[in-house]
Amino acid sequence: MKRTTTLVSVLALAAWTAGPTLAGPDDHQLVINDEIQIITEAAAPAHMDGIDTIYSGWRFRADETQALELDDFENPGMIGVENAMAIWETVDGSEGKSCASCHESAESSMKGVRAVYPKWNEAAGEVRTLEMQINDCRTTRMGAEKWKWSGGDMVDMTALISSVSRGMPVNVAIDGPAQSTWEKGKEIYYTRFGQLELSCANCHEDNYGNMIRADHLSQGQINGFPSYRLKTAKLGSVHNRFKGCVRDTRAETFADGSPEFVALELYVASRGNGLSVEGPSVRN
């Protein structure tokens, strides 16, 4: 109760100070559970030309939406985390193993993992997202079935893995063997797809902070994924969100887990290097 009261008054004060203006991000501060400091604003990484300061999408959301992320008891995405904690301990597949059999406590063994993914996997010779790594564990080590990329258990598991890195800075590597994938992702980011001929950059680099009809455009950062969307009332993967955006340009989308979206995920993640891991976040 005390916590809730304090947070509400902080938000109210911030809203009053910021005034009614909608242009750009607001100046609110994100501290989860009164203890996890989330960096929602940082100097843009050196590789970015068009933007000086990067912001978490949280800074573009309405006060009521922001408030849901301040406390894990209010954050509907944390239900997914709880579900994944149960799965973590549950044996599945022919090898008689659970995640915990090898990785013990997710809280300690997975700390820092979300921050550096997608990441080059030397043995596989490819850039891998968390989903790819989880499915590799399931099929190779556990002898279990793959999960669907944007299926419930998979998204919940990525929420658990993200949650234990909250507050740590995103820091994906874009050089060395990951560079060609990163370049491909960058090319996709600036390509104007579909009948509306829109690139990611048109909205999220050139127009963040502006309204497009009723939507307040953010920078399209993915440090908060997986993200609980109030509109769909569920946790969603990064690729699921990419699909929605590409579809809305009246284009043929790419598939979950496609090489194009893996590359785009690496590139977009790298635009958030310096922001805190924030998932599971809450958005509208």
Place this chain on the structure above:
Amino acid sequence: MKRTLMTVATLVFGAGMAGADAVAPADVVFADGSVAMSLTGVAGDPENGRKVMTTRGLGNCIACHEVTALSDFPFHGEVGPSLDGVASRWEEAELRGIVANAKIMFDGTMMPAFYKTSGYIRPGKGFTGKAATEEELEPLLGAQDIEDVVAYLMTLKDE
């Protein structure tokens, strides 16, 4: 009598133009981004233009542009310039060109081309996310809708 006959002929001809005989998207003649000739030969209807501009499934112009005269409709965007007084800044032919395909006048503009059917990257079947099945897409707006939007824009003069 002669005048009446001509009027009738124009009306009949004009009505035909609004359908199959409208200038096809690929045949529109641009000069410095302007389109001097009506796409249909039928005078634009500003009332319908207003509807096209404010309806999400049609032009949805206010998604990106603010128009004070349309403030009955909620949520105007800030992506493009305000259209207040637009008819005092632009000629009708220029507005027709901008609505039909703004990219010809403004290289690299974010504004979609509303009267164009090909030349897209991974064109989709509407908003389904699936690939388009035909070579030539339906333009985002029909020829007469564009004439109607231009007619509405021409009412937006500075006081």
